[in-house]
Amino acid sequence: AIAACALELDRVDAGYGTTTVLRDLSLRVRPGQVVALLGPNGAGKTTTLRAAAGTVRPAGGQVRLFGQDVTPLAPHRRARAGLCLIPEGRGIFRSLTVRENLRLHDVAIGGDGRGEALERALDAFPDLESRLDHHAGHLSGGQQQMLALARAYVARPRVILLDEVSMGLAPLIVEQIFTALRDLAATGVAMLIVEQYVAQALDLADHVVLLNKGAVTYDGSPSGLDQDALLAGYLGVD
Numbered sequence: 333a334i335a336a337c338a339l340e341l342d343r344v345d346a347g348y349g350t351t352t353v354l355r356d357l358s359l360r361v362r363p364g365q366v367v368a369l370l371g372p373n374g375a376g377k378t379t380t381l382r383a384a385a386g387t388v389r390p391a392g393g394q395v396r397l398f399g400q401d402v403t404p405l406a407p408h409r410r411a412r413a414g415l416c417l418i419p420e421g422r423g424i425f426r427s428l429t430v431r432e433n434l435r436l437h438d439v440a441i442g443g444d445g446r447g448e449a450l451e452r453a454l455d456a457f458p459d460l461e462s463r464l465d466h467h468a469g470h471l472s473g474g475q476q477q478m479l480a481l482a483r484a485y486v487a488r489p490r491v492i493l494l495d496e497v498s499m500g501l502a503p504l505i506v507e508q509i510f511t512a513l514r515d516l517a518a519t520g521v522a523m524l525i526v527e528q529y530v531a532q533a534l535d536l537a538d539h540v541v542l543l544n545k546g547a548v549t550y551d552g553s554p555s556g557l558d559q560d561a562l563l564a565g566y567l568g569v570d
């Protein structure tokens with residue numbers, strides 16, 4: 333038998349109100365695989381992650397997690413099934429402390445909010461330890477992003493969706509973020525990443541899906557992609 337995909341979007345149509353953004357979109361992420369979802373502004377990358385996470389409800393098609401149809405399930409039910417979305421803008425609570433953010437997330441996904449999950453997160457992100465009682469809003473941009481990634485460790489998810497996690501961060505911090513992503517990937521979790529740093533994303537990814545105007549225009553290995561053309565023109569990256 334063929335092992336179930338970790339995450340599968342099967343012929344999904346989705347949008348906002350009467351606006352269709354995704355058209356007949358199919359993509360698969362296998363357990364342990366890192367898939368980079370790339371495309372120009374407005375192509376529908378964020379909408380794809382939202383359809384997977386359940387914050388956008390498809391008008392057609394199916395979303396499956398480990399073979400189970402989760403299309404009718406609300407976002408928190410999908411989270412309990414092992415899916416974690418790290419949204420653009422990080423999705424952390426700025427007025428809560430680092431400790432409270434990590435506990436809250438643990439409880440939100442059905443944990444007991446106690447020590448073990450927190451320890452796991454701090455093992456992976458030791459810089460957060462000395463800042464546990466600081467308000468998240470007072471952390472630097474890089475530290476806030478580390479906190480957002482630490483959430484993923486707390487939850488021990490099986491599928492992580494990442495939306496432009498390096499947005500607005502200094503190059504040195506971006507390197508640290510990608511190191512953290514590499515460590516996350518090495519835990520065997522499946523990852524679907526949207527990234528403006530195309531070269532780094534392709535370096536991390538096993539597989540690439542290119543989107544244009546809500547439809548898939550490439551679905552294959554990074555090496556099969558004309559990367560120079562991609563970098564030079566298609567994405568508008570210098």
Ligand code: ATP
Nearest residue numbers: 348349351353371372373374375376377378379380
């Ligand atoms: P970007 O890199 O600019 O974030 P993207 O590929 O992530 O682009 P989406 O954010 O998915 O693209 O947007 C796809 C289309 O959907 C765009 O035309 C956008 O204006 C529209 N859109 C996105 N969010 C909403 C919303 N909440 N309500 C209405 N339209 C939206």
